[in-house]
Amino acid sequence: MAALFGARVRRLRTAAGLTQAELGAKTHVVSTRITQIERASGAKPTLELARALDAALGADNLLVELWPYVYREAFPDWSRKFMEYSPRAVTIRQYAAHVVPGLLQTEDYARAVLKVGRTLGSEEQLEERVALRMGRQERLGRSDRPELWVVLDEAVLRRPVGGRAVMREQLARLLTAGAEPHVTAQVLPFDQGEHEVMGGSLTVLTMPDGSDIAYTEGAHYGQLIEDPDEVKSFALAYDRLRAAALPPLMSLDVIRSVMEDNHRGANVPSRSERRRLAQEQLQQSGGGRLRGGGRRIPGGRRPRP
Numbered sequence: 001m002a003a004l005f006g007a008r009v010r011r012l013r014t015a016a017g018l019t020q021a022e023l024g025a026k027t028h029v030v031s032t033r034i035t036q037i038e039r040a041s042g043a044k045p046t047l048e049l050a051r052a053l054d055a056a057l058g059a060d061n062l063l064v065e066l067w068p069y070v071y072r073e074a075f076p077d078w079s080r081k082f083m084e085y086s087p088r089a090v091t092i093r094q095y096a097a098h099v100v101p102g103l104l105q106t107e108d109y110a111r112a113v114l115k116v117g118r119t120l121g122s123e124e125q126l127e128e129r130v131a132l133r134m135g136r137q138e139r140l141g142r143s144d145r146p147e148l149w150v151v152l153d154e155a156v157l158r159r160p161v162g163g164r165a166v167m168r169e170q171l172a173r174l175l176t177a178g179a180e181p182h183v184t185a186q187v188l189p190f191d192q193g194e195h196e197v198m199g200g201s202l203t204v205l206t207m208p209d210g211s212d213i214a215y216t217e218g219a220h221y222g223q224l225i226e227d228p229d230e231v232k233s234f235a236l237a238y239d240r241l242r243a244a245a246l247p248p249l250m251s252l253d254v255i256r257s258v259m260e261d262n263h264r265g266a267n268v269p270s271r272s273e274r275r276r277l278a279q280e281q282l283q284q285s286g287g288g289r290l291r292g293g294g295r296r297i298p299g300g301r302r303p304r305p
Contacts, residue, residue, distance in 0.1 A: 001069045002040040008066065010038040012057040027052040044070050044128055047135040068132065081224050082203075082215045087139065091147045091206035095188075095197055095241050096156050100170060102133050103140060103148060104177050109170040110134065112162030140182070149184045151238075151245045157187065157258045171259035178252050186245035187254050195244065196237050204235050 013023050013034075020038070021031040027049060037045050037053075045053070050067040053059070068087075086092070094101045099113050110133050114126055139145055152174075160167040178185035188195075203215045214225040214234035225231055246254060 001066075002044055005045070005063065005066050005070050006038040006040045008059075008063060009034070009053055009057070012059055012063075013038075016057055018057075023053070023056060026056040046131050068135065082222065085205055085207070085213055085224075087136070088207060089146050089205040090208055091149070093149045093204040093206075093235075093238050093242075095151045095153075095202045095238060097153045097197070097199070097201045098155060098159070099161060100152070100156055100174065101150050101201075103137055104150065104174060104183075105133065105137075106166070106170050106173050107134055108166045109162055109173075112166060140177075140180075145182055147182055149186075149242070151186045151188050151241050152251075153188050154190045157255060168259055171255055174255050175252060175259070178248065178255070184248050185251055185255070186242060186248055187251040188241060188245040189254075192244045195241060197241060202234060202238055202241075204231070204238050 013020070018026075019031075020034040024031040024034045027034075029049065033049075037049075045067065047064075047067060050063050054061060054063040057063070068083075092103070099105075100109060102110065105113070107130060111126065111130050114129050114133070140148065157171065161170070174185060177183045201217050203217075205213045205215070207213065211228075212231045212235055214231045216223050216225070216234070225234060245251065
């Protein structure tokens, strides 16, 4: 795919009557960088460079659309098929057991997570994966963005991945994302005990045709499930987790508490306290229907977190 990308750049550059040096000047890189891209040698192009090349060569987004496939080769086989489905999903439901889901990670947090992967071959490959992960997040800001629902195990909030400063920034990112109308974030507290998805993470994708696909993942493995009966079972397991988790507004309060207390004194409300707070939220909302125990269904005025 890197060779195909390079061939397209070379063909477009030649058609435009530009030398490698001239194209480099237009995209603010040295001519040898253009040579590396065209020959598929050296570091792969970043998303920013792909955009610059696309604009300079009048490629009508051809290079930008091809760019993710260049990086897909840097990922293990078991994750590639899942990555083919994800960009087309209209709804993404995720349970995260250990780390913040990739679509909501900050760059520093993503780098800290990816750095410990066994499948990494070099520092260059690490930066490739970080760049691709950041690039995938851009879909959340587009008009065709998916509905994203994440259930975060409490361990995700408590483990200071990358250190306290990186984790604080990551928690702030979760608060910002959780306030968006197309993102719902819930926290599954420790006191819920055992559940059927323990030991790994789960994602359920809803495709444009209404079909669902499930994906389970551990530290060094992943499995795509496409059989309708099996997918239905995983979707039901996800719904049970969602029901057991704290309501969205209460979850944002917990995330904020963990961030402000810097992992020292933040407490998840007890079950009785959660019931009381949920009742108060319902009464404050005027008795309107709430989605997920703390957020209005689309069409109503959304309360402040």
